[in-house]
Amino acid sequence: MRGIQAGRPFYIATCPLRIIPKIFSYNEGDVPPELRAQRTLNKTRIPEMVKYLLDNPKDYVFSALTASVGVDIGFDDHDGAPNLGTLKIPMDAQILINDGQHRRKAIEEALLENPDLGQDNIPVLFFIDEGLTRSQQMFADLNKYAVKPSPSLGTLYDHRDESSELARELATNSLPFVGLTEMEKSNISPKSNKLFTLSSIKQSTRALLGKGPKDGFSQDEKQLAQEFWAEVTKHLPDWQMVIDKQVSPAQLRQEFIHAHGVGLHAIGVLGKAILCQNPSNWKQKLEPLANINWLKTNPVWVERSMNHGKLSKSTQSILLTANALKIELGLDLTPEEKALEKQLS
Template sequence: MNKAQDGYCFSFPAVRGLQAGKPFYIATCPLSTIPKIFVFDEDEVPPELRAQRTLNKSRIPEMVKYLVENPNDYVFSALTVSVASSVSFIENSEINTPNLGTLKIPMDAQILINDGQHRRAAIEAALKENPDLAHDNIPVLFFVDEGLKRSQQMFADLNKYAVKPSPSLGALYDHRDISSELARYLADTIEPFKGFTEMEKSSISSKSGKLFTLSSIKQANKALLGKGTKDGFTEDEKKLASDYWQAVFESTPEWQMILKKELSPSAFRQEYINAHGVGLHALGTLGCALITAQPNDWHETIKKLKNVDWKKSNPLWANRSMQHGKLSKASTNIILTTNALKHALALPLTPDERALENQYITSREATHG
């Protein structure tokens, strides 16, 4: 799309369509023109007089980084805007194709962004870091505005049915995230994950034949390797993760019973802590401490896991892995669960872990009088 001034109008090559009896227009716009044409101004305007939510500026840097770091491999969805003015559409008579032509919008028309104000802000910032992006295009969907009430309703309608993908589905499809790649690799190759990983959902139904979610494996690996969200993994670390989870499997009778069909996945999840994310995350954290302390002997020490009673009915897990009879993945519960595993393997607690353990013991003693 070219930005052109023609009779005090912006001219956009566009396609016209019809929705709910009203025309709309689809055009492509160079990124360089986005900040100039589509102005987002929220200066002290109360929500009831706006057609959009306020700009969440904390979201912008991550979007800018995505654009700048992936100039040849990024995807930005269309902006949806409404034009608070009458527009004209001139069909292209030369090609004799209906609904294909030029959309003309008065230059003084107010154009409100109904969906995409964060993309607009990210584009503006990214262009300052990488001017070469200016020649790329983004699709723009134009509606002719019928006033503020209609714009607000459009915003509500556009966002009403938008559902953020589950963390597991995000990990399945995200090929830029190294931690997601590692989780997918383990889910395909390592027992007990192979064949027992829920790849799309981040919760498992009671009748499912799966044991773990892809997102819980991803989080457990981060804990195991002591990595942050954006850190990558070396091939050695990838092999270490494979070796560790295989060793844990060999030291976990319940996991082996699953593969031998002596225990069903649903019964396992119903009765055992180590069939859930809190147990898996704690095992990852345990592994990080164990391998750091015993880089050459951890294979032997991990065998002590065979002596751990993972049943939910074990009083050890009350208020440690569970709160009010339900499993909890809160960071405090993960640490307390890890503490119990460290005790089973005769590993020392860190000062922070010891402090939390003391609070737990004091609270338990107070409760039991």
């Protein structure tokens, strides 16, 4: 298919995956960036993309590649369809990828393990190469307005990731999250009527159950997560007041750290320690949570949960906040946690 964009012709074609590594070469690693028209290949991104293709051969989506062709190309119109036809590109033509070099490399490596993928197709958008300056501008323009979705929105829409699935279940069915979870954004606006973000529920529950990003969950673990957060709610009167609509979420976020991601995540880390050290009476061990001063003005949180006067979601802030909770509840610190405490002092 031929089209016109900004006065220039472009062509859309579907190409079998098996020929993608052959027609799109990439060997610019030693070329200075000012003489390139694309970023260097980030090899750390490739294995995850390859795994995605191999794990989902019947259910994957790869967006179109964008390329510039360095020679004159031919286009034969089909009768009665002036913009549909056959695109003719010489086999020795230089074809530069403007957008999609990581997809191209992932396709190449995935085909080595599963050649059957080569029968699939991917759309390719071809432009005429007008030189280095134009190609560099194309790369800049293609990436200028690309915005990665928020972690919460990614969690909401990801139906392959089990921790995302569990977070959605908790947010829609379990206390304290039901009705109080921001499902789309990962930062809650000051006047929002939400108290938690979906991404913070995922991260906090993953910490609670000691799971990595790609780990799954048994039914017992899912039930345990639901019971844990419901039990925590019993011992946090401030959360209960929001649930009962006696206090607005905005008021709580303004004054208390347990109304923010760092506090929720720290409670998840605390929960993991309680479950390990007190598996039979973990609910009883949560009772002292009701006596903790959760105010942001508490000097304990100022030096642990904040950075330059603002709440911090850094790993160190989360761990230091969790350490304070563990100390308050009489739990043993690990050697690593003790070392972190020494740094604080």
